[in-house]
Amino acid sequence: MQLHGWGRYPRIDSEQLEPASIEFVQAIINDKGFRDSVIPRGGGRSYGDSALARNVISTRFLDSFLQFNEEHGTIRCGAGVTIEHLLRVAIPKGYFAPVLPGTRFVTIGGAIAADIHGKNHQRDGSFCDHIERFSLLLASGEVLECSREENVEAFVATCGGMGLTGIVLEASLKLEKVPSITIRRESLVSANLGECIELIEKHQASKYSVAWLDCQAKGEMLGRSVLHLAEHEECGSQEFRKRWGPTVPFSTPAFLLNKYSTKLFNNALYSLRKKTAGVKIVNYDSYFFPLDNIKHWNRVFGRKGFMQYQLVVPTDSAKVALTEILKLVADSGKGLVVSVLKKFGESNENLLSFPSAGYTLTLDFKNEPTVFALLDRLDQIVLAHGGKLYLAKDARMSENVFKNSYNNWEKFVEIKNALDPDCKFASLQSKRIGLTSQV
Amino acid sequence: MKILLIGATSAIAKAVARIYAERHASFYLLARNEERLKELADDLIVRGAAAINSQVLDLTDTTSHAEVIQNAHKALEELDIALICHGTLPDQESCESDFAQAEKALNVNGLSVVSLCTEVSKILKVQGSGTLAVITSVAGDRGRQPNFVYGAAKSMVSTYLQGLRGKLLPYNVHVIDIRPGLVDSPMTAGFEKGPLWSTPELVAGKVVRSIDSKKHTVYVPGYWRIIMAFVASIPEFIFKRLKI
Ligand SMILES: Cc1cc2nc3c(=O)[nH]c(=O)nc-3n(C[C@H](O)[C@H](O)[C@H](O)COP(=O)(O)OP(=O)(O)OC[C@H]3O[C@@H](n4cnc5c(N)ncnc54)[C@H](O)[C@@H]3O)c2cc1C
Ligand SMILES: NC(=O)c1ccc[n+]([C@@H]2O[C@H](COP(=O)([O-])OP(=O)(O)OC[C@H]3O[C@@H](n4cnc5c(N)ncnc54)[C@H](OP(=O)(O)O)[C@@H]3O)[C@@H](O)[C@H]2O)c1
Numbered sequence: 230m231q232l233h234g235w236g237r238y239p240r241i242d243s244e245q246l247e248p249a250s251i252e253f254v255q256a257i258i259n260d261k262g263f264r265d266s267v268i269p270r271g272g273g274r275s276y277g278d279s280a281l282a283r284n285v286i287s288t289r290f291l292d293s294f295l296q297f298n299e300e301h302g303t304i305r306c307g308a309g310v311t312i313e314h315l316l317r318v319a320i321p322k323g324y325f326a327p328v329l330p331g332t333r334f335v336t337i338g339g340a341i342a343a344d345i346h347g348k349n350h351q352r353d354g355s356f357c358d359h360i361e362r363f364s365l366l367l368a369s370g371e372v373l374e375c376s377r378e379e380n381v382e383a384f385v386a387t388c389g390g391m392g393l394t395g396i397v398l399e400a401s402l403k404l405e406k407v408p409s410i411t412i413r414r415e416s417l418v419s420a421n422l423g424e425c426i427e428l429i430e431k432h433q434a435s436k437y438s439v440a441w442l443d444c445q446a447k448g449e450m451l452g453r454s455v456l457h458l459a460e461h462e463e464c465g466s467q468e469f470r471k472r473w474g475p476t477v478p479f480s481t482p483a484f485l486l487n488k489y490s491t492k493l494f495n496n497a498l499y500s501l502r503k504k505t506a507g508v509k510i511v512n513y514d515s516y517f518f519p520l521d522n523i524k525h526w527n528r529v530f531g532r533k534g535f536m537q538y539q540l541v542v543p544t545d546s547a548k549v550a551l552t553e554i555l556k557l558v559a560d561s562g563k564g565l566v567v568s569v570l571k572k573f574g575e576s577n578e579n580l581l582s583f584p585s586a587g588y589t590l591t592l593d594f595k596n597e598p599t600v601f602a603l604l605d606r607l608d609q610i611v612l613a614h615g616g617k618l619y620l621a622k623d624a625r626m627s628e629n630v631f632k633n634s635y636n637n638w639e640k641f642v643e644i645k646n647a648l649d650p651d652c653k654f655a656s657l658q659s660k661r662i663g664l665t666s667q668v
Numbered sequence: 669m670k671i672l673l674i675g676a677t678s679a680i681a682k683a684v685a686r687i688y689a690e691r692h693a694s695f696y697l698l699a700r701n702e703e704r705l706k707e708l709a710d711d712l713i714v715r716g717a718a719a720i721n722s723q724v725l726d727l728t729d730t731t732s733h734a735e736v737i738q739n740a741h742k743a744l745e746e747l748d749i750a751l752i753c754h755g756t757l758p759d760q761e762s763c764e765s766d767f768a769q770a771e772k773a774l775n776v777n778g779l780s781v782v783s784l785c786t787e788v789s790k791i792l793k794v795q796g797s798g799t800l801a802v803i804t805s806v807a808g809d810r811g812r813q814p815n816f817v818y819g820a821a822k823s824m825v826s827t828y829l830q831g832l833r834g835k836l837l838p839y840n841v842h843v844i845d846i847r848p849g850l851v852d853s854p855m856t857a858g859f860e861k862g863p864l865w866s867t868p869e870l871v872a873g874k875v876v877r878s879i880d881s882k883k884h885t886v887y888v889p890g891y892w893r894i895i896m897a898f899v900a901s902i903p904e905f906i907f908k909r910l911k912i
Binding site for chain 2: 230246247249250252290293294295296297304306317318321
C-alpha cells in the first residue's frame with residue numbers, strides 16, 4: 230500500500246504489518262526474512278519520511294496500559310498508546326503529560342523516537358527526560374531493557390533515534406501532577422521579531438510559552454507575532470474532554486493556496502489572535518492541540534502535500550539568523566499558515582535529540598519545485614549560525630547538512646551498528662541523510 | 669455496571685471495554701489467548717474498571733459453555749450486558765474445497781454463538797433484566813461469492829436473534845444485533861483499505877450508544893444499512909453474476 234507522513238510527501242509503496250500484540254511483533258522480527266529495510270511506525274504524525282520504508286511495522290495495536298502507580302505518577306504502557314489516551318487516564322487522577330506535542334495523535338513510541346518537545350522545554354526538558362525505562366526489540370529478536378542505569382548506550386541512541394535502533398515495545402513515563410487542566414493564557418502582541426524575542430526573554434519563568442508569527446509580514450513588521458504564555462489554573466477542571474469538529478474530506482486543489490490567499494489568511498489569523506490579546510481562561514485542548522479539531526487538515530495543501538521546516542539556532546545569534554530567514558521567506562511569499570517560534574532550554578545527552586539551547590522556528594511550505602532551492606538557502610543560514618533541523622519534520626535535508634549539524638551522529642552510528650549489525654532498521658530518511666547505507 | 673465480554677481480545681471488544689472501563693464497570697472476560705487476556709485485564713484496570721475476572725477458553729468448546737457462563741454470573745453476581753464478539757474470517761476458497769474448513773468457520777461464527785446465547789438467555793430470563801448484544805456482520809445480509817460461508821454463519825445468528833428478541837421481551841431482556849461493515853482490525857490485516865472502512869474505536873462508540881438507547885438491529889457505520897438495502901434489491905438473475 231501507499232504510505233506517507235503527515236506532510237503527504239514523499240510517498241512510498243510499502244508493506245505495512247499491524248501485529249495484534251507484542252508477541253506478534255517479536256514473531257515478525259524473528260521469522261520474517263525481510264528483503265528490504267524495516268521501520269517502526271506509530272501515529273504517522275512525523276511530517277516527512279522518518280516512518281517510511283519498504284516494510285513498516287505499525288505499533289497501532291500495542292495500545293494497552295500495563296500499570297499505573299497513582300501515588301508516584303508513573304505509568305507503564307505499550308508504545309502504540311497515543312497522547313490522547315494517556316491524557317484520558319492521567320487527567321482524572323490529577324496528572325498531566327509532562328511534555329505535549331501540537332497534536333494528541335502522537336504515540337509514546339513516536340514521542341520517544343523523536344524525543345519530542347512541547348511549549349515548556351525551557352522548564353521541563355523534552356519527552357525522554359521523563360521516560361524512566363523502556364523495552365527495545367532488537368533486530369536479532371532479543372528484547373533489551375533500557376534506562377539511565379541499564380544499557381545506557383541503547384537508551385541515549387533510541388531516545389531521539391528515529392526508530393533506527395529497534396522497536397520500542399513498552400515504556401514507563403513519569404507524569405506531572407497539576408492543580409488543574411484549565412489553562413490561564415496570556416497573549417502579548419509584538420510588532421516585530423525583535424520585540425517578540427524580548428518578550429520571550431522577559432517571560433522565561435512562564436510554564437508554557439509559544440509565539441505565533443506571521444511569516445509573510447515584511448519590513449518593519451517582519452516577524453510580527455502574538456506570544457501565548459500559559460499556566461495551569463489552581464482551581465479548575467480535572468476532566469478529560471474531546472472536541473468534535475469538521476473533516477477535510479479530500480485534497481483541496483493546490484492552486485487555491487497561492488501567494489495571495491495565504492497572505493490573506495496569515496493576515497486574518499494574525500489579527501484574530503491579536504484581538505484575543507490579554508488574559509483568557511481556555512481549555513487545555515484548544516491551547517495544546519489547536520488543529521486537532523479539524524480531521525485531516527493536512528489535505529488542504531493539495532495532493533502533492535507540503536513540508537514543514539523546523540530549525541533551531543543558538544540564542545546568541547537567534548535574532549540575526551531568524552531575521553535573515555524570515556526575510557527570505559517573506560520575499561518568496563511561499564510561507565504558509567502561521568509560523569511558530571519557541572525558546573528551548575539546554576539539550577540533553579541523547580545523541581540525535583533536536584532541542585538545544587536557542588530559538589526554534591517552524592515554517593510550512595507547499596510542495597512545489599521552487600521551494601527546494603529556497604529551503605537549501607535556509608539550510609545554509611541555519612548551518613552558518615550553528616543550528617540544525619528537526620528530523621521528525623524533515624523530508625529533504627541533505628546528508629551534508631545533517632552531518633554538519635548533528636555533532637553526535639558518528640557515535641550514534643557506532644551504537645546503531647552494535648545493536649543492528651545487519652542494518653535491518655532503516656527509513657527513507659536514514660538512507661537519505663547517510664545514517665544508514667543507501668542500499 | 670456488570671459486563672460479560674465474550675471474545676474479549678477482539679479489537680472491537682477491546683475498544684468497547686475501554687469505554688465501559690472509563691465508566692467504572694466490572695467485567696468478566698472470556699478469550700482464548702491467556703497472555704493477551706491478562707494484558708487486556710491490566711489495561712482495563714488502569715482505565716478505571718472496578719473489577720475484572722476472566723477465563724481462558726476456546727469458544728468453540730460448546731460443552732463447557734453452561735459451566736463457564738454460570739461461573740461468570742457467579743463472579744459478577746448480576747449481568748447487565750453480555751456482548752459476544754469473537755469470530756474468524758475464513759478463506760472462502762478452502763471452505764468450498766474442504767468441508768472441514770467450512771464446518772470450522774460455521775462453528776466459530778455460528779454454532780458457538782448460538783450456544784452462548786442459549787446459556788446467557790437462561791440467566792437473563794431468571795434475572796428479568798439485561799442486554800444481550802451480538803456482533804454479526806453485514807455479510808449475513810445476502811450470500812455473496814467472496815464470503816458466503818462466513819455470511820451464512822452470520823445470517824444464522826441474525827435470524828436466531830430476531831426470534832430470541834421476541835422470546836425474551838416478556839422477561840424485560842433486550843437483544844441487539846450489531847452488523848459492522850468493513851472494519852480495519854487484525855481480522856482484515858491483509859486487505860487494501862479504502863474510504864468505506866471504519867475503525868474498531870468508531871464501531872465501539874456506536875455499540876455503546878446502541879446498547880444505551882436499546883436499538884434492535886444496528887449497522888455500523890449507519891450508511892451500511894443503505895448499501896446493504898441496495899445489495900439486497902439487486903435481482904437474482906443479475907446478482908448471481910456479480911463477484912462482489
Ligand atoms: C500537528 C502536529 C504538531 C506537532 N507538534 C510537535 C511539537 O510541538 N513538538 C514536537 O516535538 N513534535 C511535534 N510534531 C511532530 C511529532 O510529535 C513527531 O513527528 C512524532 O515523532 C510523531 O509520533 P508518531 O507516533 O506519529 O510517530 P511516526 O510519525 O509514525 O514515527 C515517527 C518516528 O518514530 C519512530 N517510531 C514510532 N514508533 C516507534 C517505536 N515503537 N519504536 C521505535 N521507533 C518508533 C518511527 O520509526 C519514526 O522514525 C507535531 C506533528 C504534527 C502533525
Ligand atoms: N473486521 C471486520 O471487517 C468485521 C466486519 C464485520 C463484522 N466483524 C465481526 O466483528 C467481530 C470482532 O472482530 P474484529 O474485527 O474485532 O477482529 P479480531 O480482532 O480479529 O477479533 C476476532 C476475535 O475472535 C477471537 N476468536 C476467534 N476464534 C475463537 C475461538 N475459537 N475461541 C475464542 N476466541 C476466538 C479471536 O481470538 P484471538 O485474538 O485469540 O485470535 C479474536 O480475538 C467478529 O465477530 C467479526 O466477525 C468484523
